[in-house]
Amino acid sequence: MFAVSLGDDKAELRPLEIWQAEEFLAHMDRARELVDPWIPFASFATDLDSARDLLRRYAEKQAADTGRLYGIWLEPAAQGRGLITRAAERLIDWAVYERGMHRVEWDASAANTRSIAVAKRLGMTRDGVIRQNYLYRGVRHDSEIWSVLAPEWRARTGR
Ligand SMILES: CC(C)(COP(=O)(O)OP(=O)(O)OC[C@H]1O[C@@H](n2cnc3c(N)ncnc32)[C@H](O)[C@@H]1OP(=O)(O)O)[C@@H](O)C(=O)NCCC(=O)NCCS
Structure with a gap:
Protein backbone atom coordinates (compact mmCIF):
# COMPACT_ATOMS: atom_id res chain seq x y z
CA MET A 1 0.00 0.00 0.00
CA PHE A 2 1.29 3.48 -0.76
CA ALA A 3 1.54 6.43 1.62
CA VAL A 4 2.29 10.01 0.61
CA SER A 5 4.40 11.95 3.08
CA LEU A 6 2.93 15.34 4.00
CA GLY A 7 6.31 16.52 5.21
CA ASP A 8 5.20 17.07 8.77
CA ASP A 9 6.64 14.73 11.40
CA LYS A 10 5.14 11.38 10.52
CA ALA A 11 1.98 12.70 8.82
CA GLU A 12 0.99 10.69 5.76
CA LEU A 13 -1.91 10.56 3.34
CA ARG A 14 -3.01 6.97 2.71
CA PRO A 15 -5.91 5.10 1.18
CA LEU A 16 -8.26 3.98 3.94
CA GLU A 17 -9.08 0.30 3.64
CA ILE A 18 -11.43 -2.11 5.38
CA TRP A 19 -8.69 -3.75 7.45
CA GLN A 20 -8.08 -0.38 9.13
CA ALA A 21 -11.64 -0.22 10.55
CA GLU A 22 -10.53 -0.45 14.17
CA GLU A 23 -8.01 2.39 13.91
CA PHE A 24 -10.49 4.42 11.83
CA LEU A 25 -13.20 3.99 14.49
CA ALA A 26 -10.82 5.05 17.27
CA HIS A 27 -10.02 8.18 15.26
CA MET A 28 -13.72 8.90 14.61
CA ASP A 29 -14.38 8.62 18.34
CA ARG A 30 -11.77 11.31 18.98
CA ALA A 31 -13.03 13.49 16.10
CA ARG A 32 -16.79 13.06 16.59
CA GLU A 33 -17.36 16.26 18.55
CA LEU A 34 -15.44 18.31 15.98
CA VAL A 35 -17.14 16.86 12.91
CA ASP A 36 -20.73 16.40 14.15
CA PRO A 37 -21.75 20.09 14.01
CA TRP A 38 -21.08 20.14 10.27
CA ILE A 39 -21.66 16.78 8.60
CA PRO A 40 -23.10 13.37 9.51
CA PHE A 41 -19.91 11.53 8.50
CA ALA A 42 -18.94 10.45 12.02
CA SER A 43 -22.43 9.08 12.64
CA PHE A 44 -21.87 6.53 9.85
CA ALA A 45 -19.15 4.84 11.91
CA THR A 46 -20.24 4.28 15.51
CA ASP A 47 -19.00 0.72 16.10
CA LEU A 48 -16.70 -1.72 14.38
CA ASP A 49 -19.37 -3.14 12.07
CA SER A 50 -20.55 0.27 10.87
CA ALA A 51 -16.92 1.44 10.46
CA ARG A 52 -16.22 -1.63 8.29
CA ASP A 53 -19.42 -0.99 6.29
CA LEU A 54 -18.42 2.61 5.62
CA LEU A 55 -14.95 1.59 4.44
CA ARG A 56 -16.49 -1.18 2.32
CA ARG A 57 -18.84 1.32 0.62
CA TYR A 58 -15.86 3.47 -0.33
CA ALA A 59 -13.93 0.41 -1.57
CA GLU A 60 -16.91 -0.30 -3.85
CA LYS A 61 -16.99 3.31 -5.06
CA GLN A 62 -13.26 3.12 -5.80
CA ALA A 63 -13.77 -0.12 -7.77
CA ALA A 64 -16.48 1.68 -9.79
CA ASP A 65 -14.27 4.81 -10.08
CA THR A 66 -17.02 6.97 -8.58
CA GLY A 67 -15.40 7.94 -5.27
CA ARG A 68 -12.42 7.42 -2.99
CA LEU A 69 -11.56 7.80 0.65
CA TYR A 70 -8.12 8.85 1.81
CA GLY A 71 -7.02 9.19 5.37
CA ILE A 72 -5.66 12.25 7.07
CA TRP A 73 -6.87 12.26 10.65
CA LEU A 74 -9.12 15.28 11.28
CA GLU A 75 -9.20 15.15 15.05
CA PRO A 76 -8.46 18.16 17.27
CA ALA A 77 -4.77 17.24 17.72
CA ALA A 78 -4.24 17.43 13.95
CA GLN A 79 -5.74 20.90 13.47
CA GLY A 80 -3.72 24.03 12.91
CA ARG A 81 -0.69 22.34 11.33
C1 LIG B 1 -11.83 22.18 8.42
C2 LIG B 1 -10.58 21.59 9.04
C3 LIG B 1 -10.47 20.13 8.63
C4 LIG B 1 -9.36 22.39 8.59
O1 LIG B 1 -8.21 22.02 9.31
P1 LIG B 1 -7.11 23.10 9.67
O2 LIG B 1 -6.09 22.42 10.48
O3 LIG B 1 -7.76 24.33 10.18
O4 LIG B 1 -6.54 23.48 8.23
P2 LIG B 1 -5.08 23.38 7.67
O5 LIG B 1 -4.59 21.99 7.70
O6 LIG B 1 -5.07 24.06 6.35
O7 LIG B 1 -4.20 24.20 8.71
C5 LIG B 1 -4.21 25.59 8.68
C6 LIG B 1 -3.85 26.10 10.04
O8 LIG B 1 -2.56 25.57 10.37
C7 LIG B 1 -1.63 26.65 10.51
N1 LIG B 1 -0.37 26.13 9.98
C8 LIG B 1 0.67 25.74 10.73
N2 LIG B 1 1.64 25.27 9.94
C9 LIG B 1 1.22 25.40 8.66
C10 LIG B 1 1.80 25.10 7.40
N3 LIG B 1 3.02 24.57 7.31
N4 LIG B 1 1.08 25.34 6.28
C11 LIG B 1 -0.17 25.87 6.36
N5 LIG B 1 -0.77 26.17 7.54
C12 LIG B 1 -0.08 25.95 8.69
C13 LIG B 1 -2.24 27.81 9.78
O9 LIG B 1 -1.80 29.04 10.28
C14 LIG B 1 -3.71 27.61 10.10
O10 LIG B 1 -3.97 27.96 11.43
P3 LIG B 1 -5.13 29.00 11.80
O11 LIG B 1 -6.41 28.45 11.24
O12 LIG B 1 -5.12 29.02 13.27
O13 LIG B 1 -4.73 30.27 11.12
C15 LIG B 1 -10.61 21.61 10.59
O14 LIG B 1 -10.67 22.93 11.03
C16 LIG B 1 -11.76 20.84 11.19
O15 LIG B 1 -11.62 19.64 11.45
N6 LIG B 1 -12.91 21.52 11.43
C17 LIG B 1 -14.09 20.97 12.06
C18 LIG B 1 -14.62 19.75 11.40
C19 LIG B 1 -14.89 19.98 9.95
O16 LIG B 1 -15.30 21.03 9.54
N7 LIG B 1 -14.64 18.95 9.17
C20 LIG B 1 -14.86 18.98 7.75
C21 LIG B 1 -16.34 19.03 7.48
S1 LIG B 1 -16.67 19.18 5.75
Whole structure:
Protein backbone atom coordinates (compact mmCIF):
# COMPACT_ATOMS: atom_id res chain seq x y z
CA MET A 1 0.00 0.00 0.00
CA PHE A 2 1.29 3.48 -0.76
CA ALA A 3 1.54 6.43 1.62
CA VAL A 4 2.29 10.01 0.61
CA SER A 5 4.40 11.95 3.08
CA LEU A 6 2.93 15.34 4.00
CA GLY A 7 6.31 16.52 5.21
CA ASP A 8 5.20 17.07 8.77
CA ASP A 9 6.64 14.73 11.40
CA LYS A 10 5.14 11.38 10.52
CA ALA A 11 1.98 12.70 8.82
CA GLU A 12 0.99 10.69 5.76
CA LEU A 13 -1.91 10.56 3.34
CA ARG A 14 -3.01 6.97 2.71
CA PRO A 15 -5.91 5.10 1.18
CA LEU A 16 -8.26 3.98 3.94
CA GLU A 17 -9.08 0.30 3.64
CA ILE A 18 -11.43 -2.11 5.38
CA TRP A 19 -8.69 -3.75 7.45
CA GLN A 20 -8.08 -0.38 9.13
CA ALA A 21 -11.64 -0.22 10.55
CA GLU A 22 -10.53 -0.45 14.17
CA GLU A 23 -8.01 2.39 13.91
CA PHE A 24 -10.49 4.42 11.83
CA LEU A 25 -13.20 3.99 14.49
CA ALA A 26 -10.82 5.05 17.27
CA HIS A 27 -10.02 8.18 15.26
CA MET A 28 -13.72 8.90 14.61
CA ASP A 29 -14.38 8.62 18.34
CA ARG A 30 -11.77 11.31 18.98
CA ALA A 31 -13.03 13.49 16.10
CA ARG A 32 -16.79 13.06 16.59
CA GLU A 33 -17.36 16.26 18.55
CA LEU A 34 -15.44 18.31 15.98
CA VAL A 35 -17.14 16.86 12.91
CA ASP A 36 -20.73 16.40 14.15
CA PRO A 37 -21.75 20.09 14.01
CA TRP A 38 -21.08 20.14 10.27
CA ILE A 39 -21.66 16.78 8.60
CA PRO A 40 -23.10 13.37 9.51
CA PHE A 41 -19.91 11.53 8.50
CA ALA A 42 -18.94 10.45 12.02
CA SER A 43 -22.43 9.08 12.64
CA PHE A 44 -21.87 6.53 9.85
CA ALA A 45 -19.15 4.84 11.91
CA THR A 46 -20.24 4.28 15.51
CA ASP A 47 -19.00 0.72 16.10
CA LEU A 48 -16.70 -1.72 14.38
CA ASP A 49 -19.37 -3.14 12.07
CA SER A 50 -20.55 0.27 10.87
CA ALA A 51 -16.92 1.44 10.46
CA ARG A 52 -16.22 -1.63 8.29
CA ASP A 53 -19.42 -0.99 6.29
CA LEU A 54 -18.42 2.61 5.62
CA LEU A 55 -14.95 1.59 4.44
CA ARG A 56 -16.49 -1.18 2.32
CA ARG A 57 -18.84 1.32 0.62
CA TYR A 58 -15.86 3.47 -0.33
CA ALA A 59 -13.93 0.41 -1.57
CA GLU A 60 -16.91 -0.30 -3.85
CA LYS A 61 -16.99 3.31 -5.06
CA GLN A 62 -13.26 3.12 -5.80
CA ALA A 63 -13.77 -0.12 -7.77
CA ALA A 64 -16.48 1.68 -9.79
CA ASP A 65 -14.27 4.81 -10.08
CA THR A 66 -17.02 6.97 -8.58
CA GLY A 67 -15.40 7.94 -5.27
CA ARG A 68 -12.42 7.42 -2.99
CA LEU A 69 -11.56 7.80 0.65
CA TYR A 70 -8.12 8.85 1.81
CA GLY A 71 -7.02 9.19 5.37
CA ILE A 72 -5.66 12.25 7.07
CA TRP A 73 -6.87 12.26 10.65
CA LEU A 74 -9.12 15.28 11.28
CA GLU A 75 -9.20 15.15 15.05
CA PRO A 76 -8.46 18.16 17.27
CA ALA A 77 -4.77 17.24 17.72
CA ALA A 78 -4.24 17.43 13.95
CA GLN A 79 -5.74 20.90 13.47
CA GLY A 80 -3.72 24.03 12.91
CA ARG A 81 -0.69 22.34 11.33
CA GLY A 82 -1.48 22.87 7.65
CA LEU A 83 -2.11 19.15 7.17
CA ILE A 84 -5.50 19.50 5.49
CA THR A 85 -4.22 22.08 3.02
CA ARG A 86 -1.23 19.89 2.14
CA ALA A 87 -3.40 16.77 1.82
CA ALA A 88 -5.85 18.65 -0.42
CA GLU A 89 -2.95 19.93 -2.55
CA ARG A 90 -1.87 16.33 -3.17
CA LEU A 91 -5.40 15.31 -4.13
CA ILE A 92 -5.88 18.27 -6.48
CA ASP A 93 -2.50 17.50 -8.10
CA TRP A 94 -3.78 13.97 -8.72
CA ALA A 95 -7.14 15.19 -10.05
CA VAL A 96 -5.56 17.70 -12.43
CA TYR A 97 -2.33 16.01 -13.53
CA GLU A 98 -3.24 12.31 -13.36
CA ARG A 99 -6.94 12.31 -14.07
CA GLY A 100 -7.19 15.33 -16.33
CA MET A 101 -10.05 16.91 -14.39
CA HIS A 102 -10.85 20.49 -15.31
CA ARG A 103 -12.59 21.63 -12.15
CA VAL A 104 -12.17 20.76 -8.47
CA GLU A 105 -14.82 21.88 -6.00
CA TRP A 106 -14.84 22.60 -2.28
CA ASP A 107 -18.28 22.48 -0.70
CA ALA A 108 -18.63 23.77 2.86
CA SER A 109 -21.24 25.12 5.19
CA ALA A 110 -21.15 28.92 4.96
CA ALA A 111 -20.72 28.95 8.75
CA ASN A 112 -17.67 26.66 8.68
CA THR A 113 -15.05 29.37 8.54
CA ARG A 114 -12.11 26.97 9.12
CA SER A 115 -13.13 24.84 6.16
CA ILE A 116 -13.59 27.93 3.96
CA ALA A 117 -10.16 29.13 5.10
CA VAL A 118 -8.69 25.95 3.58
CA ALA A 119 -10.36 26.70 0.22
CA LYS A 120 -8.81 30.17 0.35
CA ARG A 121 -5.37 28.76 1.23
CA LEU A 122 -5.70 26.48 -1.81
CA GLY A 123 -6.19 29.55 -3.99
CA MET A 124 -9.76 28.63 -4.86
CA THR A 125 -12.37 31.11 -6.06
CA ARG A 126 -15.74 31.46 -4.37
CA ASP A 127 -18.32 30.51 -7.01
CA GLY A 128 -21.23 31.38 -4.79
CA VAL A 129 -23.60 30.45 -2.06
CA ILE A 130 -26.47 27.99 -2.30
CA ARG A 131 -29.01 29.23 0.19
CA GLN A 132 -30.41 26.81 2.75
CA ASN A 133 -29.77 23.78 0.54
CA TYR A 134 -28.46 21.53 3.28
CA LEU A 135 -30.90 20.28 5.89
CA TYR A 136 -28.96 18.89 8.83
CA ARG A 137 -30.24 18.26 12.32
CA GLY A 138 -33.36 20.30 11.69
CA VAL A 139 -31.48 23.37 10.45
CA ARG A 140 -31.25 24.52 6.83
CA HIS A 141 -27.62 25.56 6.22
CA ASP A 142 -26.26 27.73 3.42
CA SER A 143 -23.47 26.07 1.43
CA GLU A 144 -20.56 27.83 -0.20
CA ILE A 145 -19.02 26.40 -3.36
CA TRP A 146 -15.37 27.21 -4.03
CA SER A 147 -13.43 25.89 -7.01
CA VAL A 148 -10.14 25.84 -8.83
CA LEU A 149 -9.85 25.20 -12.58
CA ALA A 150 -7.05 23.15 -14.09
CA PRO A 151 -5.33 26.15 -15.81
CA GLU A 152 -5.43 28.04 -12.49
CA TRP A 153 -3.90 25.07 -10.67
CA ARG A 154 -1.18 24.68 -13.30
CA ALA A 155 -0.35 28.39 -12.99
CA ARG A 156 -0.24 28.10 -9.20
CA THR A 157 1.98 25.02 -9.14
CA GLY A 158 4.13 26.12 -12.09
CA ARG A 159 3.84 22.73 -13.81
C1 LIG B 1 -11.83 22.18 8.42
C2 LIG B 1 -10.58 21.59 9.04
C3 LIG B 1 -10.47 20.13 8.63
C4 LIG B 1 -9.36 22.39 8.59
O1 LIG B 1 -8.21 22.02 9.31
P1 LIG B 1 -7.11 23.10 9.67
O2 LIG B 1 -6.09 22.42 10.48
O3 LIG B 1 -7.76 24.33 10.18
O4 LIG B 1 -6.54 23.48 8.23
P2 LIG B 1 -5.08 23.38 7.67
O5 LIG B 1 -4.59 21.99 7.70
O6 LIG B 1 -5.07 24.06 6.35
O7 LIG B 1 -4.20 24.20 8.71
C5 LIG B 1 -4.21 25.59 8.68
C6 LIG B 1 -3.85 26.10 10.04
O8 LIG B 1 -2.56 25.57 10.37
C7 LIG B 1 -1.63 26.65 10.51
N1 LIG B 1 -0.37 26.13 9.98
C8 LIG B 1 0.67 25.74 10.73
N2 LIG B 1 1.64 25.27 9.94
C9 LIG B 1 1.22 25.40 8.66
C10 LIG B 1 1.80 25.10 7.40
N3 LIG B 1 3.02 24.57 7.31
N4 LIG B 1 1.08 25.34 6.28
C11 LIG B 1 -0.17 25.87 6.36
N5 LIG B 1 -0.77 26.17 7.54
C12 LIG B 1 -0.08 25.95 8.69
C13 LIG B 1 -2.24 27.81 9.78
O9 LIG B 1 -1.80 29.04 10.28
C14 LIG B 1 -3.71 27.61 10.10
O10 LIG B 1 -3.97 27.96 11.43
P3 LIG B 1 -5.13 29.00 11.80
O11 LIG B 1 -6.41 28.45 11.24
O12 LIG B 1 -5.12 29.02 13.27
O13 LIG B 1 -4.73 30.27 11.12
C15 LIG B 1 -10.61 21.61 10.59
O14 LIG B 1 -10.67 22.93 11.03
C16 LIG B 1 -11.76 20.84 11.19
O15 LIG B 1 -11.62 19.64 11.45
N6 LIG B 1 -12.91 21.52 11.43
C17 LIG B 1 -14.09 20.97 12.06
C18 LIG B 1 -14.62 19.75 11.40
C19 LIG B 1 -14.89 19.98 9.95
O16 LIG B 1 -15.30 21.03 9.54
N7 LIG B 1 -14.64 18.95 9.17
C20 LIG B 1 -14.86 18.98 7.75
C21 LIG B 1 -16.34 19.03 7.48
S1 LIG B 1 -16.67 19.18 5.75
